[in-house]
Amino acid sequence: MTEPVALLSALAEPTRLAALRLLRDGGEHCVCELMRTLGASQSRMSRHMAVLKAVGLVTDRRDAQWVRYRLRADMPPSMSAVVQAVLALSDTAENLRSAA
Amino acid sequence: MTEPVALLSALAEPTRLAALRLLRDGGEHCVCELMRTLGASQSRMSRHMAVLKAVGLVTDRRDAQWVRYRLRADMPPSMSAVVQAVLALSDTAENLRSAA
DNA sequence: TGCCCTTATGCGCATTAACGCAAATGAAGA
DNA sequence: TCTTCATTTGCGTTAATGCGCATAAGGGCA
Numbered sequence: 001m002t003e004p005v006a007l008l009s010a011l012a013e014p015t016r017l018a019a020l021r022l023l024r025d026g027g028e029h030c031v032c033e034l035m036r037t038l039g040a041s042q043s044r045m046s047r048h049m050a051v052l053k054a055v056g057l058v059t060d061r062r063d064a065q066w067v068r069y070r071l072r073a074d075m076p077p078s079m080s081a082v083v084q085a086v087l088a089l090s091d092t093a094e095n096l097r098s099a100a
Numbered sequence: 101m102t103e104p105v106a107l108l109s110a111l112a113e114p115t116r117l118a119a120l121r122l123l124r125d126g127g128e129h130c131v132c133e134l135m136r137t138l139g140a141s142q143s144r145m146s147r148h149m150a151v152l153k154a155v156g157l158v159t160d161r162r163d164a165q166w167v168r169y170r171l172r173a174d175m176p177p178s179m180s181a182v183v184q185a186v187l188a189l190s191d192t193a194e195n196l197r198s199a200a
Numbered sequence: 201t202g203c204c205c206t207t208a209t210g211c212g213c214a215t216t217a218a219c220g221c222a223a224a225t226g227a228a229g230a
Numbered sequence: 231t232c233t234t235c236a237t238t239t240g241c242g243t244t245a246a247t248g249c250g251c252a253t254a255a256g257g258g259c260a
Contacts, residue, residue, distance in 0.1 A: 004190045008112035012105055013218085031237060044219065046238055065227055065236045078189045085185040089178045090104045113248085131207060144249065146208055165206045165257055 002055045007079065010055040011086055015040050016048045020071070023058060024087060028068035057083065102155045107179065110155040111186055115140050116148045120171070123158060124187060128168035157183065 011017055018038050022029060035045035049069055052058045056075065061068045075083065111117055118138050122129060135145035149169050152158045156175065161168045175183065 004186065004193050005112050005114055005117060007189070008108050008117075008186065009217095012108035012112050014105055017105060017108075032235090041220070042237075043221080043239080046236095047218085050238085062226085065234095067237060076192075078185075078192045081185040082182070082189050085178075085181040086104065086108065089107070089182050092176075092178045093104050109247095115248095132205085141250065142207075143209080143251080146206095147248085150208080162207095162256080165204095167207060167256095 002079070007055050007057070007082065010051050010057060011083075013048070013051075015044070016052055017086070017090060019045075019048060019052065019069075020057065020083070021087060021090060023069060023071045026071065028061070028063075028070045030063075030066040030068055032066070034069070102179070107155050107157070107182065110151050110157060111183075113148070113151075115144070116152055117186070117190055119145075119148060119152065119169075120157065120183070121187060121190060123169060123171045126171065128161070128163075128170045130163075130166040130168055132166070134169070 011020070015038055019034055022034065022037060031042070031045050031049060034040070034049070035042050038045065040048070049058065049060070053060055053069075056072055056079070058069050059072045061070075071083075111120070115138055119134055122134065122137060131142070131145050131149060134140070134149070135142055138145065140148070149158065149160070153160055153169075156172055156179070158169045159172045161170075171183075
């Protein structure tokens with residue numbers, strides 16, 4: 001089990017949170033796609049994904065030149081609950097922004 | 101609505117998270133009690149509580165010399181869900197620690 | 201007013217974490 | 231092997247954050 005504080009620290013960063021929102025579709029996404037979509041530099045995105053991986057939020061897989069990231073499937077329930085709640089919160093924040 | 105990232109940043113600190121766990125009993129707790137229970141310095145605890153207040157996690161009330169903090173009652177549902185999930189996660193982490 | 205308890209705040213220091221750049225690594229294809 | 235694309239990593243810089251110390255501010259009480 002990752003320390004709760006470490007998990008929260010990983011989530012408390014805009015680019016990482018946005019990346020999780022993209023990974024929520026259950027699919028695999030390479031760094032190059034994430035960096036383009038989120039407007040982050042290549043090295044930055046790589047490091048951000050490493051942070052998410054370190055706390056067990058995502059898994060990665062080599063596929064030829066690409067590294068495919070996806071939401072970790074076998075997350076502990078209590079951790080998954082936090083992720084779900086955080087994503088839902090970021091949804092409401094997003095909705096409020098677009099409604100304004 | 102507080103930015104999700106700000107909320108998560110506020111939660112991603114051991115002393116603040118521990119303070120929230122104490123405030124979970126629904127009661128009011130002064131800074132002096134929190135600082136003693138959590139072993140934090142006075143100025144540190146005061147600032148930590150200010151952070152929690154700034155993101156809307158707690159409210160404070162002057163009571164003579166004391167300032168009584170408590171969990172904010174009228175938290176937005178999506179925010180409350182995050183708090184509940186985070187506290188539950190910190191519970192499991194705590195249980196694992198004491199069981200070890 | 202003077203004293204004491206509680207809390208907040210200004211300030212400087214140390215640590216952490218993000219960033220950009222450049223170089224290294226891994227893999228595919230000519 | 232050489233080139234190219236994708237990703238990682240080392241490094242120096244900078245911004246953010248936590249901390250302690252000292253001080254100010256708020257409030258009760260003699």
